[in-house]
Amino acid sequence: MVIDVKDLYEKLEEYKGKDITLQGWVRNHRKQKEFGFIDFHDGTYFKSVQVVYDNKLSDFEEIQKLRVGSSIEVLGTVMDSPAKGQEFEVHLKEWKLFGDSPEDYPIQPKRHTREFLREQAYLRPRTNLFGAIFRVRSVAAMAIHEYFQSHNYVYVHTPLITTADCEGSDQMFKITTFDFNHLPMKDGKVDMSKDLFGKTAFVTGTGQLHGEAFAMAYKKIYTFGPTFRTEKSNTKTHSNEFWMIEPEIAFCDLEGLMDIEEDMLKSVVQRVLDKCPLEIDFFDQFVEKGLKEKLTKLVKAKFTRISYHDAIDILKKADVKWEFTPSYDDDIAKEHEKYITEYFNGPVFITNWPKDIKTWYMKVNDDGKTVAAVDLEVPGAGELMGGSQREEDYDKLLKRIKEMNVDQDTVDWFCNLRKFGGCYHSGFGMGFERLLIYLTGVDNIRDVIPFPRTPNNCDY
């Protein structure tokens, strides 16, 4: 029977002395005159298996021709290994070649730059680094589901196609079935009523509004899906397609929201530490020194909670020559985020932001100047989550909608949630890639997304 390398490592004692069959790929192949060592990998586990053969095998010469990247099946006996630090090896008895790999196979057993591997997006998960990154991505995604499901949250698939332009339509992609070179016209303008949905439609950058509707039915919900932004930025943290988690919780205020954010993050980080110890060790050694300690510390830390006002006070008092002068009315810059997390030596919740730099559905505080919003700043990753208590008062919400020129018609139903058994409630959004950057130490969003989409870059 064919087994996974993961199962072999996990139940090694059961398999010792027995014959097993493995299917996978040649990662490396060291040939000697009388022996050979195949570094065999099947992708189910971070580690390879050392497959050993000698010239007593009748097809010894054929085996020695096996090239890096080839797909093979091996039948062999699991034996203790004489090699230091190696738990076992497999003594080859029979083998089969499925698919050869040419000499110019791009993924050779040597150090490739991440830039080069980005150009080989369809092959890069075969490397140690990207193999580890995308396994952590999978495990972290599952950890998020596990957290919310075990806390009675309902997972909601909010729609991606929307006709509401409440986020500002210039930040959203339009979606259409039109042929651009044969557009239907009416009165000198493109006749959008002829498009599939009968009007202009977008793909959305948030599921929050729809999430709220479901939170008013299930009390606790979360979304986890792709989102889109049209930003034309080529930075390490921007991508036009990325995944977001957006929980929304009824009967929850800002303090309660921070409790949830903190608990969730710790749970997910702990899960990744438990399930991917080899990957984390690898990142710690080759990507970000101290990563493992950083993550372990986070799980035990008590996150600081300070107001935006107090954070600005700290920045103003700091003996630092800022590029951007801290101000009680403006947004804070990356340099400020960094200072604050270093100042408190850990994650910091910053609460009660100036209302003018935040969005329309956040609850305005009694001071009339700030909103009950909270950003979580994390050492090394900056803003990891952003959330707020939502405005639950119908009239106040409408006032904000008018002040901020939101198209009321498109969010009418959302406002109505306040009329039909509305309650105080809160929610947050976490960019999944931001979390992965934090978990892996890899600092470019292009390296934590399987096939990243950025301006002028949509290959594969």
Place this chain on the structure above:
Amino acid sequence: MVIDVKDLYEKLEEYKGKDITLQGWVRNHRKQKEFGFIDFHDGTYFKSVQVVYDNKLSDFEEIQKLRVGSSIEVLGTVMDSPAKGQEFEVHLKEWKLFGDSPEDYPIQPKRHTREFLREQAYLRPRTNLFGAIFRVRSVAAMAIHEYFQSHNYVYVHTPLITTADCEGSDQMFKITTFDFNHLPMKDGKVDMSKDLFGKTAFVTGTGQLHGEAFAMAYKKIYTFGPTFRTEKSNTKTHSNEFWMIEPEIAFCDLEGLMDIEEDMLKSVVQRVLDKCPLEIDFFDQFVEKGLKEKLTKLVKAKFTRISYHDAIDILKKADVKWEFTPSYDDDIAKEHEKYITEYFNGPVFITNWPKDIKTWYMKVNDDGKTVAAVDLEVPGAGELMGGSQREEDYDKLLKRIKEMNVDQDTVDWFCNLRKFGGCYHSGFGMGFERLLIYLTGVDNIRDVIPFPRTPNNCDY
């Protein structure tokens, strides 16, 4: 401390005789002269809690004004209930109103048609039916993740934005940042090089091609995300946005694929039976008589496996006046699917389809006429999954690409997977809504998607 209704039901014995606080909504309110009964619901559980109060409470008259749909907090004592069939009740001590609900609140405690509730998409999860449907959706999604993760699959977020038109660009939405009324022109045509990605981009209907690249690294992967189709059909089974699961497995042939499909489906159905017994009972009683038995039977069934040729034989021999005459070369119709599943009285895998009605990447069988494709037909839901062994031979794949006029440039990297350690491999796709229709007995796709998108219908 505030607790969830779900936890109250699950740990009822612990709470009996104790005071608890609940937060949620008034589902119904029966008032008598000296007593009142609030049907209290917080969305975490299918069942409500009966909250009982009497005129000994000083604010008795105020309580009696509580309207259906209002959001409240109640503090009370968990007591045995004198009412037959009711496990307990909560004797009210204190309460708070958060949000009132007007007399014309659309979700009144009476029977509403599904058509009416579709018009109230943002409120319908507050009903018994839709509350149950979307909880099953959440639980089934989790069950799918649990199945694949526990079998060493890696969850891959394949990109939605793509510039490859291999599915036929007429079936895909275009995505753009252009203002339709001010398009950049060049040589009398729209200059697509000016768009964000420098060329025409689409949102995709499949993650399969990208999934294969990851299967060649991890051996076993799955995707689970939204997909889009531009079909202008207004049927019960079509939607322009829906969710798909697409596993892809290296070293797996058609027989192996069927084993996985069968095992996965049984596991997910069993999980839903275990986790949502009340919801399933409800569907069984009010939506599809015999649903529970159908699902229980499926878990124990051995799925039939027959070839397409043999299926057509059966159809031809059948004493039925077909609307569409069964043919060895054409696709089968819904009436045929139905007959076949009834003939075998259970799920049926139909294998080895005529190559001309299937797509280009499927493995052509030795007969040169059929492909190693398999559809799973399920009683009551029709085609639930579609999969195939993939063509692993580079030259044969290229031949098919030319025959079927696929734009080779856009799938070049995909073909290269055959050159670099390719192997026999298979995969399938399951429409998540198709599964939900099967699990709930609800027969319209619009009723299993939180906010469905269909032609001329993109409200909310």
